[in-house]
Amino acid sequence: MSKIKAIRGMNDILPEKTPVWQFLEKTVRDVLAGYGYREIRTPIVEQTDLFKRSIGEVTDIVEKEMYTFADRNDESLTLRPEGTASCVRACEEHGLLYNQVQRLWYAGPMFRYERPQKGRYRQFHQIGVETFGMSGPDIDAELILLSARLWKQLGIEDVVTLEINTLGSAESRQAFKNDLVAYLTTRKDDLDPDSQRRLTSNPLRILDSKSAQTQLILNEAPNFHDYLDAESTSHFECLKALLNSVGVNFRVNPRLVRGLDYYSKTVFEWVTEALGAQGTVCAGGRYDGLVQQLGGKSTPAVGFAMGVERLILLIESISKLPASLYQQADVYILPLTTTLEVKQKILCVAETLRDETELKVVLGCGDGSLKSHLKKADASGARVALLIGQKELEHDTVQVKFLRETIDQQEISVKDLTDSFLTKF
RNA sequence: GUGGGCGUAGCUCAGUUGGCAGAGCUCCGGAUUGUGAUUCCGGCGGUCGUGGGUUCAAGCCCCAUCGUCCACCCCA
Numbered sequence A: 001m002s003k004i005k006a007i008r009g010m011n012d013i014l015p016e017k018t019p020v021w022q023f024l025e026k027t028v029r030d031v032l033a034g035y036g037y038r039e040i041r042t043p044i045v046e047q048t049d050l051f052k053r054s055i056g057e058v059t060d061i062v063e064k065e066m067y068t069f070a071d072r073n074d075e076s077l078t079l080r081p082e083g084t085a086s087c088v089r090a091c092e093e094h095g096l097l098y099n100q101v102q103r104l105w106y107a108g109p110m111f112r113y114e115r116p117q118k119g120r121y122r123q124f125h126q127i128g129v130e131t132f133g134m135s136g137p138d139i140d141a142e143l144i145l146l147s148a149r150l151w152k153q154l155g156i157e158d159v160v161t162l163e164i165n166t167l168g169s170a171e172s173r174q175a176f177k178n179d180l181v182a183y184l185t186t187r188k189d190d191l192d193p194d195s196q197r198r199l200t201s202n203p204l205r206i207l208d209s210k211s212a213q214t215q216l217i218l219n220e221a222p223n224f225h226d227y228l229d230a231e232s233t234s235h236f237e238c239l240k241a242l243l244n245s246v247g248v249n250f251r252v253n254p255r256l257v258r259g260l261d262y263y264s265k266t267v268f269e270w271v272t273e274a275l276g277a278q279g280t281v282c283a284g285g286r287y288d289g290l291v292q293q294l295g296g297k298s299t300p301a302v303g304f305a306m307g308v309e310r311l312i313l314l315i316e317s318i319s320k321l322p323a324s325l326y327q328q329a330d331v332y333i334l335p336l337t338t339t340l341e342v343k344q345k346i347l348c349v350a351e352t353l354r355d356e357t358e359l360k361v362v363l364g365c366g367d368g369s370l371k372s373h374l375k376k377a378d379a380s381g382a383r384v385a386l387l388i389g390q391k392e393l394e395h396d397t398v399q400v401k402f403l404r405e406t407i408d409q410q411e412i413s414v415k416d417l418t419d420s421f422l423t424k425f
Numbered sequence B: 001g002u003g004g005g006c007g008u009a010g011c012u013c014a015g016u017u018g019g020c021a022g023a024g025c026u027c028c029g030g031a032u033u034g035u036g037a038u039u040c041c042g043g044c045g046g047u048c049g050u051g052g053g054u055u056c057a058a059g060c061c062c063c064a065u066c067g068u069c070c071a072c073c074c075c076a
Helices: A018-034 A048-055 A060-065 A084-093 A137-154 A170-186 A193-201 A203-208 A212-219 A230-245 A308-318 A340-356 A370-379 A390-395 A414-424
Strands: A045-047 A067-070 A076-079 A102-111 A123-132 A161-166 A264-271 A280-286 A301-307 A331-335 A361-363 A384-388 A397-402 A410-413
Touching: A018 A102, A018 A123, A018 A137, A018 A308, A045 A048, A045 A084, A048 A060, A048 A076, A048 A084, A084 A102, A084 A123, A084 A301, A123 A137, A123 A308, A137 A161, A137 A230, A137 A264, A137 A280, A137 A301, A137 A308, A161 A230, A170 A193, A170 A203, A193 A203, A203 A212, A230 A264, A280 A308, A301 A308, A331 A340, A331 A370, A340 A361, A340 A384, A340 A390, A340 A414, A384 A390, A390 A397, A390 A410, A397 A414, A410 A414
Parallel strands: A331 A361, A331 A384
Antiparallel strands: A045 A076, A067 A076, A102 A123, A123 A301, A161 A264, A264 A280, A280 A301, A384 A397, A397 A410
16 A cells, blocks of 8 residues: 655645745735735635636636536536635625725635646645725835835845836737737748647737747737827836836836736736746736626726745745744753653643743653753753753752853752743843 | 656665665664763664566666656746
8 A cells, every 4th residue: 555645746844844934924914014905815715617707718727727626516616726816706795895995915825737846836825915996006016015025024135026017908908919819820830839829828928939930920010019008008107107216126028928817007027037947926917807807896906926935945045044933942841850750840840931931842751861852952942951850859949951052050949940031031 | 738857764865887775864772870962882764666577686777657856838
């Protein structure tokens, strides 16, 4: 019988890694709170149609990457591949968008059936930020500023750069897409195979093709700039001015096209060179049409999502986190002799310490040798070990042994313990 | 879905022309009977990913298969 292992592309996050995750999550929560964003939590499973209608029927995500299965009543359910659709659904369902403005965020696992590689997994985690009811470029700028502040707090601001673009209104983009497809269809045989396929699946992506031949053909293609509507253009110009005025550096990338159908006007990406092929660490944009598309009242909206695993990889490659984040214990209490009486005593002393202080107190349990107890005390990262044996039991004292400093071991009474500890630490 | 690299102890990895299955770290014990982190000694630990084939003999060669990593595609 072979051992059961985790599903491909779905990773365990082990105790030695969780401190980085907690650091990231706490930092994100604090920054978002500072901008007045509130958390929303939605189910991981939704009706399949929600994603089909929001992400786009012919995108790769919907066509081949969704974890879709039949519920017991034959309803088609899907593990969420992204968070925006669920967020919009929940807001709409509970009237959160009725004549009001919302600033929201969510965090959690997403699921896409893809071949795993660096920074890409089948269960991965996103932290998403969504705003509703604000149509101007000022909220776009706020979101970008918020993310820039976050990179600073995480210590990765030097390795990410901002790219922005505008996709125009849905109408202008559709008109451009039609003309682009019409033109490229006449040259179809000269396109690289990937681009030929994209002609029906994701034509805007052809602009991004790495084939030199295809790029030559694109030189003759219609130019999206000529299709941009006046409102989108001024929205974009205004956003750029706002970013300049607050000192956020950016690069306009006319080939920046987001993969999901629902975007319009502003799109942006934070990218890095440090993660190999998966350079996008955070991406988002405006999706003014989505709420209506899902059956609600027309509502302007803009948001973005971060790939948590990718951010973790970046943090690990760049910044040294304080050792205290990894420290299991401040104080380690262990028995000098493993009699029942001594075990009772160290249990009581540990509880007293937890009552009286905020210290992390770990107990040396079990019947190992004194040597192995002390080794574990050392490995716990604790600053001091408290040793209690038969003699200490009789005198109601503990031996205080400093593990990281050259300070003589001292015997103090249990009564004095919390007082002297509170002043020492 | 396509292409390439890699699968040997809990972890990191050696293993020569096909000839006894190895090291470091970790863990446990001892040197030091109630004192860790240094040093020394000893010990635990293996379906060499799996299945088949060639051979007197396979961790090593051949075939298949699974896993994993990286890349393409796509995306956060």
